[in-house]
Amino acid sequence: MFFGWFRRRKPKRALPEEVPADWRPHLEAQPFVSLLSTEETCRLVDLARSFEERVHFEGCAGMQVDDEVRRSIALQACRLILYLGSEAYRRVKTVLVYPSSFQAEIEGKRQDVSGLAVPDGPVLLAWDQVRLGARDARDGKNLVYHEFAHKLDMLDGQTDGTPPLPSREQADAWREIMGRQHRRLRWAARRRRRTLIDPYGATSPAEFFAEATEVFFERPRKLKKAHRRLYRTLARFYRQDPARRVRP
Numbered sequence: 725m726f727f728g729w730f731r732r733r734k735p736k737r738a739l740p741e742e743v744p745a746d747w748r749p750h751l752e753a754q755p756f757v758s759l760l761s762t763e764e765t766c767r768l769v770d771l772a773r774s775f776e777e778r779v780h781f782e783g784c785a786g787m788q789v790d791d792e793v794r795r796s797i798a799l800q801a802c803r804l805i806l807y808l809g810s811e812a813y814r815r816v817k818t819v820l821v822y823p824s825s826f827q828a829e830i831e832g833k834r835q836d837v838s839g840l841a842v843p844d845g846p847v848l849l850a851w852d853q854v855r856l857g858a859r860d861a862r863d864g865k866n867l868v869y870h871e872f873a874h875k876l877d878m879l880d881g882q883t884d885g886t887p888p889l890p891s892r893e894q895a896d897a898w899r900e901i902m903g904r905q906h907r908r909l910r911w912a913a914r915r916r917r918r919t920l921i922d923p924y925g926a927t928s929p930a931e932f933f934a935e936a937t938e939v940f941f942e943r944p945r946k947l948k949k950a951h952r953r954l955y956r957t958l959a960r961f962y963r964q965d966p967a968r969r970v971r972p
């Protein structure tokens with residue numbers, strides 16, 4: 725019996741030897757890292773280290789920011805820019821971390837939120853939600869991916885769901901495909917239909933891009949099957965093909 729159980733367990737992919745000892749436990753705490761190749765893991769560590777050095781982290785409402793907090797956020801955030809490079813976060817200067825949801829003023833109304841990306845300002849995150857998002861790498865929900873997708877969107881100074889793209893042709897294709905999918909989601913959300921992308925994405929093109937990013941990285945096969953053009957558009961932008969990585 726024991727041997728049967730033992731054999732069924734999948735061996736965990738070992739971290740590359742190049743990973744520094746003080747980063748190993750932080751990488752092991754992120755299930756998505758086991759999907760990356762050796763080269764990608766090393767690249768992720770390089771990006772996360774420079775992110776940790778460059779970005780100012782601050783605890784709010786009694787939150788203590790330690791290595792675990794900084795590195796968990798840095799590693800998740802840098803998954804998005806694995807092939808975009810650290811330049812993509814050049815406008816991210818400060819991350820404010822709260823223990824749990826906090827009050828923020830959005831469009832003149834004070835509300836409870838778990839995350840916020842302020843244009844030309846900080847990223848605000850609730851630590852309990854950051855941890856929750858990291859724990860399950862396949863549920864399509866990840867607060868850090870969501871807020872940092874907004875930061876990529878804001879790179880051109882606008883929060884409109886279209887990040888800077890290398891060509892006019894790519895920008896036109898992006899607007900056409902994302903626009904159509906956003907309208908479809910709005911249609912489904914109004915009828916309270918179950919959707920792969922969270923109905924919150926229906927609220928604006930910017931929220932659609934952020935919600936679609938969460939699904940792209942965490943449920944890539946499902947997204948590719950259900951919305952092939954949307955998947956391809958995001959894969960072209962992020963220069964990643966996560967559907968190929970997911971093990972059956």
Ligand SMILES: [Zn+2]
Pocket residue numbers: 870874930931934
């Ligand atoms: Zn959002």
